[in-house]
Amino acid sequence: TGNMLIIDAGSNTDCDEENLMQFARMGSIYCSYVLDIENPRVGIFNIGSEPGKGNEVTKKVYKLLELSDLNFVGNIEGRDIPFGKADVLVCDGFVGNAILKSMEGTALFLLDMMKEELMRSWMTRMCALVLKDGLKRIAKKMDYSEHGGAPLLGINGACIKAHGTSNAKAIKNAIFQARKYVSEGAIDYIRKEIVSEVDVSGT
Template sequence: MKIVLDAMGGDYGPSVTVQGGIEAIKDYGINIIFTGDSDSIKKELEKYHYPKENVTIVHCDEQINNDDSPVTAIRRKKNSSMVVGLNLVKEKKADAIISAGNTGALLAGGLFILGRIKGIDRPALAPVFPTTNGASILIDGGANVDCKPRNFLEFGIMGDIYAKKILGINRPKVAIVNIGIEEGKGNSVTKEAYKLCQTGEFNFIGNVEARDIPSGYADVVIADGFTGNIILKITEGIASTIFDELKDMFTKNILRKLAALILKPGLKEFKEKLDYSEYGGAPFLGVQGNLIKAHGSSDAKAIKNAIRQAKNFVENNVLEGITREIMKLEEGKFE
């Protein structure tokens, strides 16, 4: 299996991406294609011992920055690490691509270079959301600010396949984020989306309120990208605040430090459950390729886990599963 890693993406570039890539090679036995500035990549590779046959470097003399216009960057920076990597996947020279770079550019590149799966109107980001029951999938996590009712049905289909194949849930519960659980709640889009999702061949359980998402009320949570991204960001903010408060609380005096020492295993488990780096990245579902968007501030652990996620996507044929189910939709099976 060959996985492309955009070595220049993210806040830390090769210093983090190379380390994460090497750790993934050692643990998963995969092949990594690093795209980016070859000198910078080689400099980082010198720090590690690894099977040389598992590493390929594709030199790129351009880089897409976070402040670049997404569409313009994809069209003009043809030799950037991101565009070159996407083309490797399109040309079947790699099985998947991971990037922690400019989100808008990566999504635009996924659409322009890989293309949509036939029948998909709006590909969507599908991050994993930690819950008391393990994890749920939130789709869309920010790719589409405005959505049509039909898009919610597509999100439900894609999220259902993802939950079955990656989370191992036999019959995922699928719900729409809304201001109430009653069928008539919400705006005109969510009301119509509710009706459409009732026709889908997945386990649609109705609406879910945002407060019930962390409890694992639904395995797949459907939202437009605007709502989904706000849910993600406020959750990240709350988690960060909790960690900061706990750190401050347990370091005020010697007795509290001793208490923290006793509670350390539990606190570590709690932190890991809420830490985005444990889940890797968010797949961009609905394009003709396995594409994972890693968090911009990813450390080596997050990169490694994103690679594990990409590996699981390839091995479990998620792309093929989505394509097959969307084909049924196009044939009118869900109408």
Template sequence: MRIAIDVMGGDHAPHAHIESALSAAAQWPDTHLILVGNPEVIQPLLGNAAPANISIEPALEVIGNDDEPVKAVRRKSDSSMVVAGRLVKDGKAAAMISSGNTGALMAVGLLVVGRLKGIERPGLAPMFPTLDNVGVLALDMGANMDAKPEHLLQYAMMGSLYRNKVHGIEKPRVGLLNVGTESAKGNELTKTAYELLENAPINFIGNVEASAVLDRQCDVLVCDGFSGNILLKAMEGAASTIFKLLRQELTSSFTSKLAAGVLKPNFRNVRRKMDYNEHNGAPLLGVNGLVIKGHGSSDAVAMKTAIRQARTAIGNGLIAALTDEFNGK
């Protein structure tokens, strides 16, 4: 299998991306990694002993975080992100991974890779960590700010297939993000979507409140991009604030520092469970190829996690399953 990596996108590019590629290439010799970016930057970091299952695809432009997404994709045709998308479009790579500009990656998915037939709006689907370490796949988390009930139905079906094919869950429980668990709760969007999900060929369990997400009351959480992105940022902010408060309290006195020393392994385990590095790699479901968004701050560990997810999705035929589902085959 061939996976294209945009090594120029992200806070720690290109060093972290190349480090992860070297590690992944050694661990998975059946996977060919295509490093997309400026060869003059990539080659010195690869060194002279690059394995045979790593190659470089030249791309001399970079889409930055401040670039307007659609304009950048159209004007910077030689950017690493666009070139990686073209490799997927042309069948030269089975997947692409980028930690760059999120909006631009959405545009690459739609304008370069192309939308999957039968899908109206692709959705971004990151994993939320949960107390039991299994995680919840949530979509849409910001690819589309507005949604119709039919879009939420498609998110539910795509998310259910993803959890089955990639994570091996036989009948993923699908929940609808809402302000209450009662079927009559919510706005017009969620009320109408509830009826559609009830009659869909999925394991729909009803409405799920935001407070229950980390308890894994469902395996797939469905919502519109506006609500989903707020939920995502709120959880990230809450986790960051809690760790800051703990750090302040545990370093406030000599006694606290002693206690912190004893509990350090426990705190490390908690941080690991909440760390995006352990869950990195959000697929853009609904495009005609595997497009994976890495966290902007992805380090080498996080990028390798994204590569592993891409391998699993490719190996289990995710895109073929989605194509069959929405083309009625």
């Protein structure tokens, strides 16, 4: 399993292929400079892994990404998301937000179900004691506060959007995230990349 940056996760619900290409580039830069991922893998969220799958926008952006200098790994299906088959998952904000909320709900449901089953009898409670450290690690991986928040990329500054129920730990990590975003110069790299792409597409 691994972490994945979903872009967009709710800000832009109607996108064309040029928007998605910009998302791919911004996400790749953010992963490189802020998350310390070397040569981030970029994928498109789609209904199948084959190149010809999806709507007209996803088909067009697939071809654009194939021709780009990004580390494009193809289409990513919903079932592949938890397994970290890409570092950057490109989609419009409507789809991205649905993915985010679905995974959030699934994680909470699984944790509640595990807790209910492990507390069912004295024997399962004994098992829970044995599994305590492992269960804590699983809960930590699913805890949004470990990450702080989601970056709002493409604006002239650092903005980390925290969850509405963020605790002190989440806010602290969001501040650390924003500090690194600025200190690594990622904003300037994104600005130059997007301006360069606009110039090329406009010629």
